[in-house]
Amino acid sequence: MNLRIGIGFDSHEFQEGKPLILGGVRIEFPKGLKGHSDGDALLHAITDALLGALGEPDIGELFPDKDPRWKDADSKVFLLEALRRMEQRGYRIVNLDCVIVADQPRISPYKESIRKSLSELLRVPQESISIKGKSREGFCMDDGLACLCTILLIYEG
Template sequence: MSFRVGQGFDVHPFEEGRKLFLGGIEIPFSKGLKGHSDADALLHAIIDAMLGAAALGDIGQHFPDTDPAFKNADSTKLLKESYARVQEEGYSIINVDSTIVAERPKLSAYIPGIRNHIAEALGCNQNQISVKATTNEKMGFIGREEGIAVHAVVLLEKV
């Protein structure tokens, strides 16, 4: 068996007048994340981790923010397309582990739905998807509630 590990990171500032999406789920909040697509930092970090594990580059190479085709794009579609590219290389997901870093909004009530959505998008079991949330203890731009950061790790297996 051949295993590959990839790590991903994404960060977006908050922006007034946008909806907040994390893990493909709309989270009720007064601000959304600024970005060319729907700015779903969780799915973007997972995409980068997945592509990295398969040595396929990063999200910006596949879905550049300079391409109008991806303006306000649904990141769930980008996740599915990225996983299809990973599968074309002969890999399947063993597990995803991710951490959202945000002071607000509080996310614990949304995590089961987020895990379920990601598992459905990737065609795997919910027990293969881990999503955690933490704060930055009021330090830095996250602590000042200026944005959200996400770390993700993906383990792939050659099939």
């Protein structure tokens, strides 16, 4: 069986005065996500799921936050590098399933635009991408958000 599965998790604190970007989509919210890059926790979780499925080094090892090259970087750069490694190894994405845990902002109005953005970035049909918004219900921090992603890859040679 030429299937590989990966899991990714990422969380960031909110930061005033920074745009909020999730899955490459600008979300209307007074705070963005703190981090060395643009803080796109969803793209970071997907990148790590992809790298994990391949058994490659994780996002922090490939793109250390001490490295000035990645300061304020567009997180699409990280994702595209993971995709390049996947393609080089002869795999393609079967589907991915993502959860965004946040009390604020509400994710549901943005679900479809996030799916569309991911579909274009990952070059997979929107039907193969699931985005779920969950409220925190007592889980960890209330001044930030967390994203989880599982991804399935198939070897095509």
